[in-house]
Amino acid sequence: MCELQSSQFRGHFLQFDTLLCSRSFGGIRLKDAWLAVAAAQTPLVVNALASKLFGALQSIPDASTLIETALAYCNGDGTVSRVANQLYCHRNAVLNRLEKLRELTGFDVRRPRDTAAFLYALNAGPNADQESDQAAPSKAPRA
Structure with a gap:
């Protein structure tokens, strides 16, 4: 099992949130796009x-x-x-x-x-x- 420390998780979350906020994604924040991201995975x-x-x-x-x-x-x-x-x-x-x-x-x-x-x-x-x-x-x- 892969275990992430709390600080590692926060770092990954911030990287992903930053990626979504980049120009190519139109400035969408993860907190606003979580449903679409989750739905795309299932x-x-x-x-x-x-x-x-x-x-x-x-x-x-x-x-x-x-x-x-x-x-x-x-x-x-x-x-x-x-x-x-x-x-x-x-x-x-x-x-x-x-x-x-x-x-x-x-x-x-x-x-x-x-x-x-x-x-x-x-x-x-x-x-x-x-x-x-x-x-x-x-x-x-x-x-």
Whole structure:
């Protein structure tokens, strides 16, 4: 097993954070990009979560509203009233949307574990399966 001392870990973290902040990465800080970095390292998991989320919402007319509400909730401090003010709706509308998302997809963004899975799925986007199928090498039989 590889053991890193606390100071070594801090050094590696700072090097990586500096790399992300360089011009080639557009000044992104690791604290802001951790989800995209983590999702890029686990494409099978992310694509499976995206399939679950977007598959369940595929034929739902107000799916974008449900996602917008859940994302506002995740990006906020967990206060329903603040999300309602941000989205210009009643707080009960926020609660109803979050509950509908949970019923349809199984993701309850009011629970931290589900929030992480939901954000991973959003990171992949609705076409994750199609993109990974196109990128996969063909398995045609050899002559």
